[in-house]
Amino acid sequence: MKQLIVVSNRVPSPQKDSGSQGGLAVGVMNALSRTDGLWMGWNGVLEEDAEAVAPNAYEHEGVRFATFPLTEEEHELFYVGYSNEVLWPLLHYRPDMVEYSRDKDRGYQRVNQRFADQVADQLEDNDDSAIWVHDYQLLSTGHFLRTRNVDCPIGFFLHIPMPPWETFRILPRQERMIEHLCAYDTIGVQTETDLEHLLDNVARSGVARVEGHTIVFDGRRIDTGVFPISIDVDAAREMAERGAHSPRSERLKASLRGGPLIIGVDRLDYSKGIYQRFRAFEQLLENTLSRYGNITYLQIAPLSRTGVERYAALRHDLERIAGHVNGRFSSYDWMPLRYLNTGYDRETLMGFMRQSRVALVTPLRDGMNLVAKEYVAAQDPQDPGVLMLSSFAGAAEQLDGAMLCNPFDVEEMADMLDAALSMSLEERKARWQRLHEVISTHDIHRWGRTFVEALNASAAARHGE
Template identity: 55%
Template sequence: MSSGGSQGGLAVGVMNALQKNKGLWVGWSGEIDQDTDAQLIHYTFDSVRFATFPLTEHGHQAFYIGFSNEVLWPLFHYRTEKVVYDRTNQKEYLHVNQRYARHVATLVEPHSRIWVHDYQLIPLGHFLRQAGIDAPIGYFLHTPFPPWDVLRILPDYENLLRYFSAYDVIGFQTKCDLRNFEDCIRHGLDATFYEDGTIEAEGRCFRAEAYPISIDLDTAQEMARQGVESNTGKRMANSLLDRAIIMGVDRLDYSKGIYKRFQAFERLLEKAEHQHGHVVFVQISPPSRTDVPEYAELRTSLERLAGHVNGRFSDYDWTPLRYLNRGYSRESILGFLRLSRVGFLTPLRDGMNLVAKEFVAAQDPEDPGVLVLSHLAGASWELQEGALVCNPYDAEGVADMLDQALVMPLEERKARWQQMIEVLRKNDIHYWCQKFLDSLGKAS
C-alpha cells in the first residue's frame, strides 16, 4: 500500500512484488476531489489489482506537500534547514492516514498480510490497530532514517516513533538506517531489545531489519538491450559521434546532488583537457513535485549552471553537458545506461538509488561501463567493491574519479562489473520481496 505520489524504487519494486504475489495496491488515485466520502475505485492494470481514492485539495496540499514533502522528506534526508513545519499540516497528515485506514479495513480478509510503504503512511498501522485489525502488518521505509539528534527537530517526534510500534515487521534500506531507528526508539520510547532480535515498545513486540530493495535483473537486462535497438537508443548513439557518455538519471530533487554533480563535471573539464571533445555528460532529470516552490528554484539553478558550463567549454562541434529536464520510458533509460561509459550517481543522501543497480544490470558484459557512486547512497553498501565510491561534496575528488572511470582499462572494468552483477543476482527484487514477506508471515 502506497501513497500515489511515490515514484522510482517504490513504484517499480512494489509493482513487481504485487505481480508475483497477487497483491492489492491501495492508495491515492492521483486525483483531487472535494468529496471526503469518495469510495474506493477498483481496477486491474498490468496484472495488478488496484483500489484507489482521491484526496481533497486541502489533503493534497497539507498531507502530501505540506507535511510529507516539506517536513518528513527533508528531515529523513538530514536536510533540516529545509524543514517547514506547520501544525495544521501535521493534523491533516494524521487525518489522511485515518482515511487510508478506514478504506483498508474494509478490504482485510482472514488471511491478509498488510504491507505499508514509505514515509507518507507511517501512522497507518497505528490507525489500523485502532480499527481492530489484528492481521500481520509490515512497514518498509524507502528513504533513509535519520539519527536521534536529527529526528528530534520534529515537534511531536515521540508520537511518530510510537506509530512504528504498531507494526510487526519494519524494514529499512541499510544497516545504517536500522541503527538510527534502533537508537531513536531506545532514547525516545525506552524500548527493550531482546537477544532474539525482538524489540518491545509501547506494549508491543516487533522486529526491525535491513532489507535492501533491488531490481528485476532479467527484465532490466532485456529492456536495456531493447532500448539500445530502439529509435531513441539509435538516435542517442548517432548523436554522440563515438564520444563516451557520462550518464546521470535522477528525479529532480535536492537530495540527488545534481548541482554538485554539475560542478564536479566542470572541474573535470578544467583539469582534464585530454577529455575535451571526447566525452558528453547527459543528465536526465524529469520534473518532480512541481507544486513545491523549492523544486522550481532548483530547476532554474541547474539550467543556469548547465548553461554556464556549456558556455565555458563548448566548441562548434561539441556540447559537453546535455541537461534534459523531461522523462523517458524505462526502456529508453536502460538503453541510454547501456550506451554509457560512466554511470554518474552522486546523491547527497539516498535510501537506495535503484538507478545505480539498473546501470550495472544494463551493461554489456563484454564492454561494461564504470559506476561512480556516492557513499551516501544506500546502494553503495552493496556495490562498494565494484563501484568507484565518492564523496559528492568533494568536487575535486569526484572529478578525479570521473577521469579514472573514463580511462579505466577493459579488464578492470569487467572485473568491477562482475563483482556488482553477482550482488544483484543474489539479491534481486524477488528475493527482497520474499524475504520481507517471510518475516511478516512468521509474525502471524
C-alpha cells in the same frame, strides 16, 4: 495468509506496460500475485468531496486494486506539506529545509487515518490477511489501523533513509511518530546504517525498549530488519539490449561522434547531488584539456514536486550552472553538458545507460538508489561501463565494485571521473562482474519474498504459533 494488502501513497497505473514499471511496482506485483492480493492507495485525483467517493475497484494481471481520491486541501497539507516539506528533508539529513506547521501535522495524521479507514473497510478476513504499508507518507497508517481493531499482521517498509537521533529529534512530536511505528509487527529499512539509527531513535525517545533488533512496546514485540530493495535484473538487461538499438539510442550514439558518454538519471531533487555533479564536470573539463571536444555528459532529470518552492529554486540553479558550463567550454560543434528535464520510458533510458562509459549516481543522501543497479544490469559484459557511486547512497553498502565518491568533494569527484574514463577494459570487467553478482543474487523478487516471510514469522511469534 490468504490475502496480502499493500498500501502506498500512489498506486501505479495497471494500464502502464509492466516493463516500464519501477522497482516498487515489480516487487509488489510479484508478492501480490502469490496471494489474493489487493493494492490500495491514492489514484492521483483531487475531488472536492473525496470522502464521499467510493474506491475505484478493478483487477489487472490477477491483482485487485482499490484507489481513491484526496481533496486539494489534503494533498496540500499531507503530501506537499508534511510529507515533502517536513519528513522528506528531515529523513534525508536536511533539517535546515524542514518547514513544519501544526496544520501540516494535522493534515498528515488525518490522511493517514483515511488510508487506514479505506483499508479496514476492504479487509475481508482479519484473521487470515496481512497488510504491508509503504514509506514515509504513510508512517502513521498502522497506528490508525490498530485503532480500528485490525489485529492482522501489519508491516512497514521505509524506502528512504532513517537519520540519527540528533537529526530525528528535531521533528516536533517525534515520540508520537515512534509510538505509531510501534503499531507494526515488522519494520523494514534499506541498510544496516538505517537499522542502527532506527533502533537508537526508538531507544533514545524513551517510548519503547530495544532488545537486539526487537522493539518492545506495550507488551508487544516488533521485529526489524534490513531488506535492500532491488530490480528485476533479467527484465532490465532485456530492456537495455532492446533500447540500445532503438532510434533514440542510435541518434544519441551518432551525436557523440565516437566520444565517451557520461550519464546521470535522476528525478529533480535536492537530495540527488546534481548541482555538485555539474561543478565536478566543470572541474574535469578545466583540469584535462584532452577531454575538450571529446566527451559528453547527459543529465536526465524529470521535474518533480513542482508545487514545492525549493524544487523550483533548484531547477533555476541547475539551469544557471548548465548554461555557465556550456557557455565556458562549448564550441560550434560540441556541447559538453546536455541537461534535460524530459522524462523517457525505461527502455530508452536503459538503452542510453548501456552505451554510457560512466554513470554518475552521486546523491547527497539516498535510501537505496535503483538507478545504480539498473546501470549495472544494462551493461554489455564484454565492454561494461563504470559506476561512480556516492558513499551516501544506500546502494553503496551493497555494491562492491563501484567507485565510491564523496559528493561534497567536487575536486575529488572530478579526479575520479577522469580515472573512470581512463579505466582499462580489464578493470571495468572485473568491477562489473562483482557488481552483477550482487544484483543477481539480491533481486527485486527476493526483496518482496523475504519481507513477506519476515512479516509472517513476526505475526506467528506474536500469536505463539
